[in-house]
Each structure stands twice: as structure tokens, then as C-alpha cells.
Amino acid sequence: MSVTAAKGFRAAGIAAGIKENGNPDLALVVNDGPRRAAAGVFTSNRVKAAPVLWSEQVLKGGQVSTVVLNSGGANACTGPKGFQDTHATAEKVAEVLDRGAIEVAVCSTGLIGVLLPMDKLLPGVETAAAQLSAHGGEKAAIAIKTTDTVHKTSVVTKEGWTVGGMAKGAGMLAPGLATMLVVLTTDAAVDSDVLDKALRAATKVTFDRVDSDGCMSTNDTVLLLASGSSGTTPGYEEFAEAVRTVCDDLGQQLIRDAEGASKDIKVEVVNAASEDDAVEVGRSIARNNLLKCAIHGEDPNWGRVLSAIGTTSAAFEPDRLNVAINGVWVCKNGGVGEDREKVDMRYREVHIVADLAAGAETATIWTNDLTADYVHENSAYSS
Template identity: 70%
Template sequence: MSVTAAQGFRASGVTAGLKPSGKPDVALVVNDGPDHHAAAVFTSNRVCAAPVTWSKQVVSDGRVDAVVLNSGGANAITGGQGFLDTHRTAELVAEVTGLSAGDVVVCSTGLIGELLPMPKLSAGIQVAAQKLTADGGAAAAEAIITTDTHAKTSVVQGDGWVVGGMAKGAGMLAPALATMLVVITTDAVVDDEVLDGVLRSATHVTFDRIDSDGCQSTNDTVLLMASGASGVRPTTDALATAVTQCCADLARQLIGDAEGAAHDIAIEVRTAASEADALEVARAIARNNLFKCAIFGRDPNWGRVLAAVGTTKAAFVPEQLAVSMNGVQVCRDGGVGDDRSLVDLSGREVHLAVDLNAGAETVTVWTNDLTHDYVHENSAYST
């Protein structure tokens, strides 16, 4: 049930008319406590949207009472008026819920460079507040999607407590982070300062390791809220494991529904000298258009993998590189390995393994192939 699986939360999703399609486009999630602890991570893009600038301030004291999310407009690169609109959005939520605007996180997603239609959004917030219920998680998850083909939710059961979340994001998926909005809730009892570390360690190995198209968004937000309503205090390790599992589940769903993709590709870089080396190599491969086109064409063109590896500063000796695709070792000792025609790329999921033979670190980054549908969707998005 998404963000309302945990006790202490109400949510709703309504249609305000921001999307031309007439589909739901405003979601509201309220934390009824007793605790109101929160942590969040945001896009590292220096050109960030007004809601990101606002929400960073809201979260900085560790308390969040509600989050309002809209699809149908990113409110990014909209100048002073855009920030005033975000501020006004938080005030509207505060007015109808009786909360303080300074405790209301705002998230927006959609086209960049357009102001939001505030009268419509304002009316939508009124309705969303009226519809808040303890089982509104599904409706909220539905209201935040854009080019996603379906809503993404995840629930992880703890021992007497729960972690649940929702996510949207289908394009501009890249670390750190992807074009995505994620809200995760828990009713676990947890100290304020623990929450931030739990979220950062979870996103580091999940959302930061998906890279659909190398394009970093201006609006990415991952918010974790804790109500304490279960009355149960898990160990930090147990909570971290559950939050990481929830994030991994949502991240995998984002890759599985990325714009136009025909393959989900796990790039496992092994025997690296450091985690940073492994990540650099994995991301270089994930962003190589020629490799991504080859996978779309079911072509085990491993030369493009090594050409991508060669652009990095990672520690390796070219003559010691090895590459496997779906279990077939097509490259051995930096040269030709087993017959590439043995590789079967007909399935949706592809496993690429690259051995640097320079150490003991392993990292997996998920990406997608580059397809006609990706070009189509992204050449026709705003027109």
C-alpha cells in the first residue's frame, strides 16, 4: 500500500488538471505522528528546481509533517516567480491541514521551463486534503507518475514495524539521482539523527546506481519520513536493511519502466581496485550510446564495452580485461574470447560482467538500452 502501509500516515491522489491527459496529478502525504522525523536527498544538479530549493530548507531541521507532489510541471528554471509559487504551494497545504508551511516538503515533476497553473494547483490541494485517508497510498502513487506506464510502490515488513514507499521516474534517470520523486514512510521509532544516515547509505547503493540515460534531473527528491506510530524501535541495522530493500525494489522498478527501453542491463564491474573505480567504469559503460544501441539490436558487441572502459581513469591493464555477457565470456585477457554468437540477448534482462583484475571491489549499476522508442518519446515530449 505504498506510503500508507506504515501506521501514522494518510495520503491522497487527485486530478487538478495540470496534465492535459486529465489523469491524477496532485498527491498529498501527511505524517500524523507521534514522531515527525525526516531525512531527504536531492539532485546534485546545480540548476535545481524551485521545489528542491524550498524542500532542502524544510528538511534541514529534521522535521517534516507533510509532502505535496505534483506531476504536470517541474517548476524548474522558472526564476523568482517559480520560487514564490512553490512557497505558496506549501502555504496552501498548511492552510488546509492546519500544519506549518515550514514543515511541508514540495515536489514537482514534468516539463522544465514553464510556470505552474497555480489556480488549478490550489484547487487540487483543497480536494487532496479532503480525500486524505489511511489507505490513500495507491492513489498518491498514481498521481505522481509522468511518462511512467504504471505506478511504483514497495512495502517491507519489519518486526512490528513497516517501511513503505512510492516512486515515479522514467526519463532523465541518472545518478545522483534519477528524475524521480520518491517518498518512503516508516512507523518505526527512530532517532532523528539516525534517519539521515539510514537514507544516505540506502540511496548510495540503490538510486545512485541506476543510470537509464545519463541525464541528470533538476527535481530529484527522495524523502523518508518516520511517524513512530508502531511504538517499536528497531535496531539501526534492521531499519537500514529494510529501507535499502525498499529503495532497491523501487529503483529496479524505475529501470524496468524507463522510457522506451527494451532491455534492463545490470553492469557488474568486478575485481576493481576501489569502489570509485568500479563505479566510474560501470557508469562509462552505462552512458555509452553505441553499447546501448547494440543491446537494443541484440548484438553482443563487446568491443564497445572495452572502448568505454578505456575512457576511464580506473586502475587496469588492457591485456587483463575480461567481459562476459549473459554468462558467455566473449573477451578474455583483453582479447577475443568465446564466440560472440553464443550470447542470447532475446530476454528483457541482460547481465554484463567486466573484470578489471585490479582488486577486490564489485559494483553493479543498472541501465537500459537505447531504442527507437526512447528517441520517439524524447523528441516529442513537449510538442
């Protein structure tokens, strides 16, 4: 299903030889229209990969006919040659599919600082183009995996129209955005302004609130393409809700597949004076290595939660803070609360509630524990 669940799209995923292990590494997503409306959200890292710099320019036109994605190399920190390679990739796609290069978005993921093997990538574009199919969504989702253990897709079907998509990401997950590539498609008949508004609203409360390890990527890209082939124009709220649902689902799949994780942690901040306060506190908790280690050890160490809250600028009084872990209020009024022995930490899902007792706003950040497996995976990952 994936990016081809919505009508008007074809996709393909192949092994072009970019990855030395022979796994799939090149994907195409083609919008056959009648519309080619599109919106995009990109990493806020100031060191941006060549494909991000290129695709930002493409999206300024509000039209995307094709997305070409590769794993096996991020094409980041690769200088002018890297940008030329991205440009050449878009031109190759345009030539093979007889479209304009300025409507071809490019996404890359993999190791930073290495040039892509263009002698493999460009012929791969031809091979992928020959395999484009209205059933190719899953193969495309598989081809963009890096350290992902599973491919990620999601679909919401409404009355006469559909939003679907695929995502890759398993580490370097942090807001602004998480390290990931996401392509969403819809056959709803909406223009690029509506796509942009719905996409930004959705990513702000989904991908932007997934924080695996606090490390922000150079390549994050989330694209939303509309073909209009359903002929249906949904109301904005209904459309935005569908986009948010797909983003939320994919975001959850990303965090569940985070590198080395053994626990999925939902950090819910409640009774904050503002949503910004709630997000700041949630992020601080989600990024606290000591807490993440404690959760790994099934230790409901609420002191580390308070210590993390204390580093923020959010409105709160230390002696009014409350913390619940898996439903047990282990910290009340800034001190010892219910018996921590009551906390059952045996399951993969962990739910931390931080009550700031300072207002009525709330936000939820998703993270995972810090494990020896994370260290092992990221000590060895340079190939």
C-alpha cells in the same frame, strides 16, 4: 500500500487539472505522528527546481509533517515567481491541514521552464486534503506519474514496523540522483539523524546506481518520513537494511519502466581496485550509446564495453580485461574469448560483467538499451 503501509500516515491522489489530459496530478502524504522525523536526498544538479530549493530548507529542520507532490510541471527554471509558487503551495497545505509551512515538503515533476497553474493547484490541495485516507497510498503513487507506464510502490514489513514507499520516474534517469520523486514512510520510532544515515546509505547503492540515459534532473527528491506510531525502535542495521530493500526495489521498477527500453541491463564491475573505480567503469559502460544500441540489436558487442572502460581513470591493464555477456566470457585478457555466438540475447534481462583484474571491489549499475522508441518519446515530449 505504498506510503500508507506504515501506520501513522494518510495520503491522497487527485486530478487537479494541472495536466491538460485530466489525469491525476496532485498527491498529499501526511504524517500524523507522534513523530515527524524526516530525511531527504536531493539532485546534485546545480540547476535546481524551486521545490528542491524549498524542500532542502524544510529538511534542515529534520521535521516533515506533509509532502505535497505534483506532476504536470517541474517548476524548474521558473525564477522568483516559481519559488513564490512553491512557497504558496506549502502555505496552502499548512493552512488547510493546520500545520506549519516550514514542515511541508514540496515536490514537482514535469516539463522544465513552465510556471505551474496555481489557479488549479491551490484548489486541488483542498480537494486532496478532503480525500486523505490511511488507504490513499496507491492513489498518491498514481498521481505523481509523468511518462511512467505504471506506478511504483514497495513495502517491507518487519516485526512490528514497516517501511513503504512510492516512486515516479521513467526517463532522465541518472545518478545524483535519478530523475525521480520518491517518498518513503515508516512507523518505526527513529529520529531524523538515523533516517538521514540510513537514507544516504541506501540511495548511494540503489537510486544512485540507476542510470537510464545519463541525464541528471533538476527535480530529484527522495524523502523518508517516520511517524513512530509503531512504538518500536529497530536496531540500526535492521532498519537500514529495510530502507535499502525498498529503495532497491523501487530503483529496479524505475529502470524496468525506462522510456522506450526493450532491455534491462545489469552492469556488474568486479575485481576493481576500489569501489569508486568500479562505479566509474560501470557508469561509463552504462552510458555508452553505441553499446546500448548494440544490446538493443541483441549484439554481444564486447569491443564497445572495452572502448567504454578505456575512457575511465580506473586502475586496469588493457590486456588483462575480461568481459562476460549473459554468462559467456566473450573477451578474455583484452582480446577475443569464448565464441560470441554462444551468447543468448533473446530475453529482456542482459547481464554484463566487466572484470578489471585489478583488485577485489565491486559495484553494479543498472541501465537499459537505447531504442528508437526512446528517441520518438523524447523528440515529442514538450507538453
